[in-house]
Amino acid sequence: MSMRDVIVATIGRAHGLRGEVALQLRTDQPEERLRRGASFTVMVDGQQRTLTVARTRLQQDRWYVAFDEVTDRTDAESLRGVDLVIEVDEAEEAAEDPDAWYPSQLKGLPVRHIEDDRELGVIVDVEHYPAQDLLVVRAATGRRVQLPLVTQLVPEVDLEEGVVRADPPGGLLEELPEDQQGPEPETSQPSRKR
Numbered sequence: 001m002s003m004r005d006v007i008v009a010t011i012g013r014a015h016g017l018r019g020e021v022a023l024q025l026r027t028d029q030p031e032e033r034l035r036r037g038a039s040f041t042v043m044v045d046g047q048q049r050t051l052t053v054a055r056t057r058l059q060q061d062r063w064y065v066a067f068d069e070v071t072d073r074t075d076a077e078s079l080r081g082v083d084l085v086i087e088v089d090e091a092e093e094a095a096e097d098p099d100a101w102y103p104s105q106l107k108g109l110p111v112r113h114i115e116d117d118r119e120l121g122v123i124v125d126v127e128h129y130p131a132q133d134l135l136v137v138r139a140a141t142g143r144r145v146q147l148p149l150v151t152q153l154v155p156e157v158d159l160e161e162g163v164v165r166a167d168p169p170g171g172l173l174e175e176l177p178e179d180q181q182g183p184e185p186e187t188s189q190p191s192r193k194r
Contacts, residue, residue, distance in 0.1 A: 006102065008033045008040075008084045014076035015064055021076050023063040023084075030056070030063055033086060040084045051084070105159055111137050111147070111173070114155055114165045120173040121145070123164065135164070139173045147172065 009030075012022035027033050038053045051067040058064075070076050103126035111120045125136035127146065134146040135154065147153060147168060156165040166173070 003087050003089060004102065004104070005085050006088050008086055009063070009065075011079045011082045011084065013080060014073045017073050018066070019070035019072050019076045020064050020066045021070070021079060023065055025063055026083075034063070034065060034084075038086075040086070042079075042082050042084065044078060044082055051079075099157075101157060101159070106135065106157070106164065109162055109164050111135070111164045111166050114167045117165075120166060120168065137173060141173075145173055 007026045009023040040051045054066045054068045056065045121137040121139040124138045127134045133149040
């Protein structure tokens with residue numbers, strides 16, 4: 001059984017006078033991970049603290065949480081920037097959703113072309129956006145390229161083999177041959193007032 005630390009959220013600014021804080025979520029399961037009674041061990045100013053979720057609420061697309069141990073705004077402000085981390089069982093998580101991976105599992109993996117297995121680059125980061133996640137790939141050309149993590153472009157992620165296979169559009173992760181580069185862009189003349 002392999003366990004992994006996962007950041008659920010980062011504590012943001014204090015909200016109100018009774019110790020409630022805003023959260024920047026890092027999970028797609030906030031209702032489960034932040035349920036009443038969930039406990040987090042955190043480091044605050046070099047001291048270890050336990051925070052127990054008393055209640056959560058969603059207001060205008062932002063999550064707020066109150067902890068049993070935090071009763072005033074001053075204490076809440078001291079938590080700003082603290083990560084709420086849980087330990088998860090990788091095997092259990094993989095069984096629930098085989099097409100979900102943690103960024104730490106993907107970083108450092110080579111990206112190979114699905115057709116001929118040539119190396120296209122290495123994953124250096126994963127960025128999360130509302131539409132989809134993006135793999136940040138250091139291409140063989142040296143450029144950093146964002147590759148959408150969608151089945152059409154990334155049909156295979158094989159953690160056991162330690163490789164990601166992709167079918168990117170020509171020119172995204174590699175230089176196009178001259179016969180496929182298209183026409184040179186036209187130079188435009190500056191507009192003149194007539």
